[in-house]
Amino acid sequence: MDRSADAPIAGSEPVRFFVRLPHSWCGASVDGVVRVAEAAEALGFDGVSVQDHLLSSRGTSPCGHRHTGDDRMVLEPLATLAFVAARTTRVRLLTGVIVLPFHHVVRLAKEAGTVDVLSNGRLILGVGIGWPKAKSSDATQRMSLHAELAARETALFRLPGPRATVMDEALEALDRLWRDDSATFHGATISFDDVDLRPRPVQQPRPPIWIGGRAEAVLRRVARYGDGWFPSQASVDVLAAGRSRVLELAAEAGRPAPTFGVNLFVAVDRDGAVARDIVQDGLGHRFRDEEALHGATIAGSPAEVVDRIAAYVRAGCRAFDLKILPLSTAETLDQVELLAHEVLPAFRPS
Numbered sequence: 337m338d339r340s341a342d343a344p345i346a347g348s349e350p351v352r353f354f355v356r357l358p359h360s361w362c363g364a365s366v367d368g369v370v371r372v373a374e375a376a377e378a379l380g381f382d383g384v385s386v387q388d389h390l391l392s393s394r395g396t397s398p399c400g401h402r403h404t405g406d407d408r409m410v411l412e413p414l415a416t417l418a419f420v421a422a423r424t425t426r427v428r429l430l431t432g433v434i435v436l437p438f439h440h441v442v443r444l445a446k447e448a449g450t451v452d453v454l455s456n457g458r459l460i461l462g463v464g465i466g467w468p469k470a471k472s473s474d475a476t477q478r479m480s481l482h483a484e485l486a487a488r489e490t491a492l493f494r495l496p497g498p499r500a501t502v503m504d505e506a507l508e509a510l511d512r513l514w515r516d517d518s519a520t521f522h523g524a525t526i527s528f529d530d531v532d533l534r535p536r537p538v539q540q541p542r543p544p545i546w547i548g549g550r551a552e553a554v555l556r557r558v559a560r561y562g563d564g565w566f567p568s569q570a571s572v573d574v575l576a577a578g579r580s581r582v583l584e585l586a587a588e589a590g591r592p593a594p595t596f597g598v599n600l601f602v603a604v605d606r607d608g609a610v611a612r613d614i615v616q617d618g619l620g621h622r623f624r625d626e627e628a629l630h631g632a633t634i635a636g637s638p639a640e641v642v643d644r645i646a647a648y649v650r651a652g653c654r655a656f657d658l659k660i661l662p663l664s665t666a667e668t669l670d671q672v673e674l675l676a677h678e679v680l681p682a683f684r685p686s
Contacts, residue, residue: 363663597655
């Protein structure tokens, strides 16, 4: 299939595609991480990605009835990317996302800067505040299981203040640690003097920082600190509305427009019904109804997936982190190949 002439791509920024590595939940394996990363590079994807959780549970996994292993498995993200950096040469390495308040900012600057050096400047640091601890739900998703997990993770730390305050200060501190020859920062929750941190990242003045989340506070955070907005499971309408707000806030702050991306669960099969059944099985329990599920995921035949991605592109999205379902390495590799041959060409220059 070659639908490149139909792809509604406006503006100069290319559309980039990342593949989530199988480092989490019951599908996690070292062999899978290597094989998917190498396939993504060979088949022309722009990058690979990882998530960040200290803990996990059966209820938060998207494996549905295709359960094959231990859903508590989550390989540490930056260590995984350092490992992948040694097996690849081109693909960008994206954290989607690091839960920033759970990381000591100086240590994170050291670790992430090291990954950027080891990969010769391929890191994109996606960060987020983490799931809410309250058993609340948004308009489309039931988040109680994720809230329970977030509460368990938060209990492992003695955070010096509210997560939002820690998040904002960590973003400013991280920027100084990477930019300044000797960094000093004093905030309500983070404080240090004369930190001459090395190695410096290859990417200067810093690796790109993409910020996840959808709340108004997140959009303000992106406009003030971020190089990209990167929400998860956002529908086209949510992405479009958030993009408009971020552009408004960035203009008010005198900052350039960021990159707009999204990370989404995806299934593609030549029989679109098979792909939709996979997503329904793995994620149906999380969403309020089928309309909400299909609005915040991508599933179908290659042609249907092209159409869904094109809707996001028309809304201004330029980066897609594809979290492929089901979780098995073999099925992920099959879909990576199908996406490479029958979806990505629609969004590449002729």
